Amino acid sequence: MAVKQNQGFRRDLNFEENTNDVQALSNLGGVGVAGDLRVIQNNLRNTSYLAFNSVNTGTNEFIFTTDKVFDIDSIKSEEKDSTYSLVTVTTDVPYNTYRGDLVVLENVNVTGTASTFFNGSFVTQTVGTGGTFYTYRVNNVLNATAPTSALSTAKITFKSNIEFVYTKDDIVTVSKDVSVGSTTLTAGTDYYICNSDAEGKFQLSFTSSEDVLGITTVNITAIPPQFDFIRREYVLQQNLINFTEPEIQDDENFSGYLDGDINEAFESTQANVESAKYFSAKKYKGTEDTITDDIIKFEGTVNLFDPAGYNSTNSSLSDPKSPGIFIGNTRAFSADNNPWSIDGTNLETNSHEVTIGELLFADNITITGVTQTTGSEVSVESFTHKVPITVNGETYYVLMSPT
DSSP states (O other), X not given: OOOOTTOOOOGGGTTOOOSOHHHHHHHHHOTTHHHHHHHHHHHHHOEEEEEOOEEETTTTEEEOSSOEEEEEEEEXXXXXXXXXEEEEEEESSOOOOOTTOEEEEEOOOOOTHHHXXXXXXXXXXXXXXXXXXXXXXXXXXXXXXXXXXXXSSOEEEEOOOOOOOOOTTOEEEESSOEEOSSOEEOTXXXXXXXXXXXXXXXXXXXXXXXXXXXXXXOXXXXXXXXXXXXXXXXXXXXXXXXXXXXXXXXTTTSOOSSXXXXXXXXXXXXXXXXXXXXXXXXXXXXXXXXXXXXXXXXXXXXXXXXXXXXXXXXXXXXXXXXXXXXXXXEEEOSSSSOOOEEETTEEEXXXXXXXXXXXXXXXXXXXXXXXXXXXXXXXXXXXXXXXXXXXTTEEEXXXXXXX
């Protein structure tokens, strides 16, 4: 029996498939069901990738805010019309980045016009599948290929421009098996994002936060080779429910919902997050270092604590991690008599009120009415007389012991 184009599936034909799948599905489920199924099918297949950038082996974190540097394997320029050329670069390993990255090329050892084409800062126009090559535009014309001998020290740096990373309990896998030291991440195995700041770093866990045992963080003891994180990007019912306008009971305080359009809501949220991050970095805290260029004014006593005893050895005092209070570029310790620096033969300080606790006479001195018999130093424990003297309005005592 001939198969009709609009018949769908028939039992008497042993469920032979219609040659027109869309028509067959429409006959079975109604017009439009084929399109619906196609959307669902593709939705479940949607994924995104995030190229590995760097790691912090001390905190087991994957970091995405650092610049990425690769060796250059090849580079050539091709004239596209009379106004510009397209330069194509390949690296020693693929880097699955995005179009629009700022890249810096250095040490391509060529001369003449090619040097300005192959060295400098540019914006990527296209990225090959999986990061196999990159192109950028130069508003000049040139047909040239850099010889292999010119690439021995050539580097390309991808400047960090990541806007967000994966967040809590996102399910990811890796593009290939990679070793992070004591652990191997296996392609096709599900891992869970944990301890993410949603901006530039996260950790991996073998289990989700909803697991009865909680998260089990992946231990990182070595830098892995280049790979990609792959996240499932399907849209679930809950994602759609989250955009459903809730019932508002308090019209006075909660009368608005997504004021403006969705893009404005995202932009406003991003601005708030960036402002909070900036001011949090300037706030003094006890859990991490605070770096600020603000002028600090205070009255009264300032106490400095070193609970770990880091300053117990002199060598530690020159270490940047050594706890301290500084006036200008000079370390101030536990009193107000030492924020001084030497400028030639002079002592200088940026402090407004200081005192000098000790006065050193490098040569012999003469005091009117006292006959000097020896110029040797006297131990501060053995003196029997002290003579008050005034230097620049400061009162000092010369410790003396008659012989």
